[in-house]
């Protein structure tokens with residue numbers, strides 16, 4: 001698949017420093033907000049068969065393991081996968097881990113209908129073929145299964161940044177393929193994969209360039225809280241969508 005090799009190489013290297021971005025004031029606000037959001041949305045996923053695609057260093061894998069999910073993780077970059085496995089061992093949570101697969105979202109090594117729930121966070125922005133990816137994650141979900149997915153919203157208060165990312169086809173300040181989505185395109189892609197949005201939440205992350213500015217970061221943090229459920233969520237630069245797979249798909 002186009003670009004997969006480049007993305008894998010980028011995240012192989014990034015696995016060493018990935019978590020350091022959460023140590024600055026702004027990074028810490030973003031990380032805590034995302035973790036709280038996942039904790040609240042996935043709180044009922046204990047003992048469910050849960051798949052995480054693009055686990056990275058496992059900050060959300062740890063949340064799901066603590067909730068008590070029967071967790072399977074997958075990532076394109078073997079180094080990322082190793083960091084997550086080590087993290088779960090270190091935290092005494094390895095008994096929650098059913099399997100760890102080095103695999104691409106485009107070709108998951110799991111049977112149809114294998115999981116009750118799945119989640120894929122901060123990943124779709126790096127995928128060229130969103131439809132293929134959503135079809136594949138939908139395939140491995142059982143009918144009526146639940147998917148939590150997020151995406152960068154082009155039509156947000158960060159529009160200039162999103163437009164720049166799309167023009168350059170790479171993330172701001174990072175040499176990795178990236179793009180932001182029109183919400184209507186993502187809704188259509190989800191529907192075509194047999195997934196309907198049952199709820200969604202806005203999230204305003206602190207841009208990396210402002211991570212060290214404590215006051216701006218705190219202001220953005222307040223905006224983030226306000227954007228979770230109010231009308232402001234329409235303008236939030238990240239949308240978290242809770243989706244349900246239809247009983248009869250594709």
Ligand SMILES: C[S@@+](CC[C@H](N)C(=O)[O-])C[C@H]1O[C@@H](n2cnc3c(N)ncnc32)[C@H](O)[C@@H]1O
Nearest residue numbers: 011054055056075076077080104105121122123
């Ligand atoms: C921005 S990181 C997000 C990691 C984690 N979900 C988080 O939010 O901290 C993106 C992750 O997606 C993985 N990834 C990128 N393309 C992928 C693909 N085609 N299939 C599976 N994983 C992929 C990368 O290796 C990386 O670990």
